[in-house]
Amino acid sequence: MFKGSYVALITPFRDGAVDEAAFVKLVEWQIEQGTHGLVPCGTTGESPTLSHDEHKRVVELCVKTAKGRVPVIAGAGSNNTLEAIELTRFARDIGADAVLSVTGYYNKPSQEGIYAHFKAVNDAVDIPIILYNIPGRTIVDINLETMTRLFELKNVVGVKDATANLARVSQQRQAMGTDFCQLSGEDATALGFNAHGGVGCISVTANVAPALCAQFQGATLAGDFRKAIEIQDRLMPLHHALFVDPNPAPAKYAMSLLGFCANELRLPLMPATGAAEQKVREAMRVAGLIN
Numbered sequence: 001m002f003k004g005s006y007v008a009l010i011t012p013f014r015d016g017a018v019d020e021a022a023f024v025k026l027v028e029w030q031i032e033q034g035t036h037g038l039v040p041c042g043t044t045g046e047s048p049t050l051s052h053d054e055h056k057r058v059v060e061l062c063v064k065t066a067k068g069r070v071p072v073i074a075g076a077g078s079n080n081t082l083e084a085i086e087l088t089r090f091a092r093d094i095g096a097d098a099v100l101s102v103t104g105y106y107n108k109p110s111q112e113g114i115y116a117h118f119k120a121v122n123d124a125v126d127i128p129i130i131l132y133n134i135p136g137r138t139i140v141d142i143n144l145e146t147m148t149r150l151f152e153l154k155n156v157v158g159v160k161d162a163t164a165n166l167a168r169v170s171q172q173r174q175a176m177g178t179d180f181c182q183l184s185g186e187d188a189t190a191l192g193f194n195a196h197g198g199v200g201c202i203s204v205t206a207n208v209a210p211a212l213c214a215q216f217q218g219a220t221l222a223g224d225f226r227k228a229i230e231i232q233d234r235l236m237p238l239h240h241a242l243f244v245d246p247n248p249a250p251a252k253y254a255m256s257l258l259g260f261c262a263n264e265l266r267l268p269l270m271p272a273t274g275a276a277e278q279k280v281r282e283a284m285r286v287a288g289l290i291n
Contacts, residue, residue: 001179005216009040010207010251038073073130078102101118103138158182166196205238249269253280258290
């Protein structure tokens with residue numbers, strides 16, 4: 001089972017191109033800092049703006065740099081089922097440990113359509129699949145009944161849950177048992193998520209504060225919620241600041257302050273505003289990341 005602090009990696013750019021050297025440096029640093037797993041080419045990695053070749057290259061770099069030291073869950077989702085199968089097959093062939101597969105954004109499939117989409121991916125490629133349920137971005141929600149049906153498929157092992165409904169953790173635990181791997185998709189509520197039975201978080205904040213996020217997850221999984229709350233108090237301003245502007249603009253600004261990348265995004269995303277930058281700097285000071 002995938003557990004602990006998984007980082008939803010940013011994709012560094014320089015002069016419009018993927019900065020491969022910066023990405024490799026970031027992956028190495030994440031592993032050194034204790035991050036439990038890597039998630040390239042998710043929303044935080046600006047996957048909608050990556051070409052297929054760039055997407056595949058970033059996944060390949062991540063797998064080859066990690067060298068099996070920590071698991072890699074490769075972003076491989078699409079609202080085009082054939083495209084999702086293609087990206088999933090590539091992730092398996094290059095050596096990823098699992099894929100993160102999102103529901104059909106924009107085209108708003110029915111629950112039966114959601115099931116059929118993921119079943120097609122499941123049947124086409126033999127690799128563990130983490131479902132990504134984020135109705136705030138995709139409009140559609142994988143409801144409890146559909147989630148339960150999907151878990152009966154051979155390769156579906158869990159969910160990245162960004163519904164903001166903590167009751168779903170307990171409901172899904174009741175319906176599918178403890179073998180269903182539940183990972184939070186929201187840093188700010190990851191404490192409550194794990195208290196309900198979750199086992200980790202695919203985290204934006206872990207880009208900026210990997211050691212603290214790993215320590216936080218370790219504390220919750222050990223049942224030491226006193227320690228977890230202390231770390232949460234340090235991280236909470238950062239959890240908030242990184243979403244003042246659309247993700248990953250604040251995260252990229254923070255990473256530029258730490259010297260890991262240029263403060264560069266691809267349209268239609270824009271760099272963080274001055275107000276957001278100030279909040280990020282203040283939050284990083286509270287967390288003890290900068291002076």
